Structure formats: structure tokens, C-alpha cells
């Protein structure tokens with residue numbers, strides 16, 4: 540079972556393929572079901588979510604573009620154009636969608652691609668929208684085709700044709716819609732067909748955050764959690780959360796746990812180091828599974844090339860888990876290379892696992908394809 544997007548192997552302290560994450564592990568110890576624990580995690584995450592654009596850290600370019608769109612719409616007294624937010628998990632797409640509605644002082648309706656499997660589902664949502672309402676469609680790349688095609692006309696003409704009945708008796712009823720603003724979010728912008736993408740007047744791509752920005756996220760979240768944190772502890776956590784605010788907040792909560800149960804109650808560098816050690820998060824933000832992949836690549840396959848499927852089997856994980864939850868970060872860090880012949884270690888890989896790279900031409904395994 541692959542984990543929900545944005546949870547990642549790293550944050551869990553467990554391998555991502557269990558899909559439960561450390562919350563689920565802790566929950567199991569305390570008799571709370573993993574569904575309840577992920578609800579707890581969602582509530583904990585929601586409590587730290589910025590509510591206004593001024594509280595949204597970083598992403599300077601997107602914020603400037605977005606505030607221009609919002610200010611211009613407010614000046615005209617009209618609903619702003621539709622907006623598309625893209626970027627990797629945990630970087631702030633949902634947060635921004637909620638902020639857009641808050642800045643417009645507009646009602647927010649939330650749905651997602653997977654939840655809208657039929658055009659009728661979408662027609663029901665669209666026909667109940669109030670004037671000026673913000674319709675947030677998460678994972679918009681996963682909309683079923685019929686619903687997606689209905690969305691084209693709704694976004695362009697604020698009208699949908701609802702087909703009633705079947706076969707020869709079927710009739711199409713035009714349904715006028717009030718002006719609304721669709722906000723789409725996706726981690727896979729490349730999967731959106733251009734007719735849909737072209738209907739968004741504003742597209743913002745969120746990228747990974749710099750450590751200094753994450754320190755601000757952590758410091759603000761600590762204040763919301765009413766826990767004191769030293770600047771150097773915030774910097775230490777910021778350096779290990781893979782450029783991702785969701786992970787920063789989750790690590791902060793784990794360090795707060797440690798500090799409250801094993802420490803002084805305030806978060807200093809000692810608490811940060813101790814807690815990050817408990818959760819096996821190393822100085823570059825790699826977790827147990829990340830390191831298992833790198834060790835297997837070096838020790839079992841002499842640095843590669845090795846097929847993704849073979850590598851996943853070697854660490855006891857699903858191929859998809861390694862490809863979507865582990866590799867993107869390792870590739871970004873230059874700790875693994877994806878080549879047509881398979882995955883290969885880089886000099887940084889060998890250094891990180893503390894092994895000497897074999898001399899060129901020494902016995903390397905033949906390229907193994909994916910299963």
C-alpha cells in the first residue's frame with residue numbers, strides 16, 4: 540500500500556510501504572487505529588497551517604504573482620481567474636488554496652480528482668456553488684475524463700450541460716453557473732491535458748524551500764505549539780526536513796515530544812539531536828529507508844547500474860514507493876543517479892554510506908532491468 544502523497548518514507552520512521560508512518564506506529568502502541576492516527580496527524584497539521592498570505596513563508600515569486608491577481612480582482616469587484624498550483628507534496632498547495640479563499644473572504648468548497656468519478660458528481664458540486672465561491676480541486680490530474688470535459692465549459696462559460704435520461708430519450712439541460720474561481724492542485728502538472736491547463740489564468744509552481752525559510756516555518760509553528768525553541772535547534776531541524784514545510788512541522792512535533800518527555804520542555808540543540816537520532820533522521824535529512832536504498836546500491840550492486848525493481852526488492856519495498864517516495868529526494872541531493880541502464884551511485888553516495896567506491900572497471904554488476 541503506498542503512503543498518501545507527502546507522507547514519504549522519511550517522515551514515518553517506518554518504511555513508507557507500511558503506509559502508516561510513525562503516527563500509525565505510535566497509534567498501534569496506544570490502541571488508536573491508524574485511520575484515527577492519520578486524522579490526528581491531519582488535525583495537528585491543520586493547526587499549524589498559515590491562514591493569510593502574509594503568514595505564508597517563502598515562495599516569493601508565486602506570492603507576488605498571486606497577490607497581484609487577488610488585488611486586481613478585488614479592485615474590479617470580480618471573482619479572480621481560475622488558478623492552478625503545482626509542486627511536490629507538502630510544499631503548500633492546499634495551504635495556498637485555503638489562503639486564496641480567506642483573502643477573498645469567499646466560501647471554500649473542497650473536493651479532489653479521485654472523489655469526482657462521474658460528470659454528475661461534478662455537476663452536483665458546480666450547481667450548488669455560491670457566487671464568488673472558491674472550488675478547490677486537489678489532485679486535479681486524477682479527474683475522470685467526462686468530469687474533466689464538463690469542467691472545461693464550466694470554467695470557460697460558467698455553464699454546464701447536464702444530460703438527463705439515457706439513450707434516445709436523453710436530453711441535455713443547460714445549467715447557468717454563478718461566477719466562481721476554481722483552484723486546482725497537482726503534484727503531476729505534466730499529466731494535465733492542455734485544454735484543462737489552458738483554462739487556468741494563473742499557474743503557480745511551488746518549489747522546495749531554503750533552510751532559512753524553513754527555520755521561519757519552524758519558529759512560527761513552535762510559537763503556535765507554545766513551545767520554546769532555540770534558533771540553533773530550529774536551524775538543525777530546518778537542515779534535515781528535505782526542503783519541505785510539512786516535514787519540518789512533523790519533525791518539530793517529534794522533537795517537541797522528546798523534549799517534553801525526556802528533556803527540559805524547551806527545544807534546544809541537544810533535544811533536536813536526540814529526537815532526530817530516535818527517528819533515525821541523519822544530518823542531511825535521510826531516514827532509515829533512504830539509507831537502506833543507498834547501502835543496497837553500494838554493497839549489493841557495487842554502485843550499479845541496477846534496475847529500480849531489483850533495488851526495491853533488495854530493500855523489501857514496493858517499486859512505486861522507492862520511485863516516488865525515496866528517489867526524488869536522493870536524486871535532488873545527488874545521492875543517486877537515474878540512467879537508462881539503471882540506478883547508479885555517485886561519489887557522494889559512497890561518501891554518505893562511508894564506503895570506498897570500487898576502482899573503475901572493478902567487478903560491477905551487469906545492468907538489471909525493471910521487473
Ligand SMILES: Nc1ncnc2c1ncn2[C@@H]1O[C@H](COP(=O)(O)OP(=O)(O)OP(=O)(O)O)[C@@H](O)[C@H]1O
Pocket residue numbers: 544545546584585587588589594595596597598626627628629630631632633634635724726756784785786788
Ligand atoms: N509557505 C508555508 N509557510 C508555512 N507553512 C507552510 C507553508 N507551506 C506549507 N506549510 C505547512 O506544511 C503543511 C503541508 O502543506 P500543504 O498541505 O499545503 O501541502 P500540499 O502541497 O498541499 O501537499 P500535498 O501535495 O501532499 O497535498 C501545512 O499544514 C502547513 O502547515
Ligand SMILES: [Mg+2]
Pocket residue numbers: 632633634677724
Ligand atoms: Mg494538499
